[in-house]
Amino acid sequence: MIEMTGVGKSYGPIRALRDIDLRVNAGEVTCVLGDNGAGKSTLIKIMSGLHPHSSGVLEVDGRETVFTSPRQALDLGIATVYQDLAVVPLMEVWRNFFLGSELTGGRYPLAGLRIRDMRRIADEELRKMGITVADIDQPIGTLSGGQRQCVAIARAVYFGARVLILDEPTAALGVRQSGVVLRYVAAARDQGIGVVFITHNPHHAYLVGDHFVVLKLGAMVLDARRGTVTLERLTAEMAGGAELAELAEQLRRPA
Ligand SMILES: Nc1ncnc2c1ncn2[C@@H]1O[C@H](COP(=O)(O)OP(=O)(O)OP(=O)(O)O)[C@@H](O)[C@H]1O
Ligand SMILES: [Mg+2]
Secondary structure, three states: OEEEEEEEEEEOOEEEEEEEEEEEOOOOEEEEEEOOOOOHHHHHHHHOOOOOOOEEEEEEOOEEOOOOOHHHHHHOOEEEEOOOOOOOOOOEHHHHHOOOOOOEEOOOOOOEEOHHHHHHHHHHHHHHOOOOOOOOOOEHHHOOHHHHHHHHHHHHHHOOOOEEEEEOOOOOOOHHHHHHHHHHHHHHHHOOOEEEEEEOOHHHHHHHOOEEEEEEOOEEEEEEEOOOOOHHHHHHHHHOHHHHHHHHHHOOOOO
């Protein structure tokens, strides 16, 4: 669905990304791993229309594209769930679900929000993905971080995402809540959605990934399909095996 060939991005004199070749396929989870500043967020900002790339070719459904706005990417079914989520904590769950895409009925000046429909649909969609919130009217700020991620994913799926980009959805979560989010990642994949999963955590990536890309200082240092790479290798590439050995040496306690 998305293909990048030799894509690069500079912010002024800073080269944040260079020479990226990447394909996002339907019904697969593509994991993008890398340390802080490796270029992960920059990569997904290019896919989601936030920043245009400065070199190389970006194709969507085989057509060369340069996005000029996130709306353009969204119209092609490329939805992004950012880490900060952009929810309004004090608003009800259903209102956040429909934020910016509210259902309205009637004609101006009698147009009104179809509140009952929105509450019902939000409730149904969340249940469909196995998310149980006690009350669809509770402020979203009272949900746990994991539940909020899940609401954001369910929302993107309901509004027709074909490509779902998740920027570190498990970064702030504990083991159990990460498990919940990873289950929705798998559910989205099984519905045929192409998922791009950004993470620092090779264990999380390995649980759901079909394809693994490791970035380092803006360049790809590993590009492997599931089955051709072990978790150990992935972890070593991520951490920089040599750097880790050096750190172990530096932190060694005197006997
Ligand atoms: N708007 C910007 N202007 C200038 N430099 C930027 C900008 N955004 C990112 N960079 C630089 O590009 C590089 C890659 O940043 P990016 O945010 O893509 O990393 P990341 O892999 O997402 O890191 P993290 O894991 O910390 O989120 C960094 O060196 C960063 O300083
Ligand atoms: Mg980032």
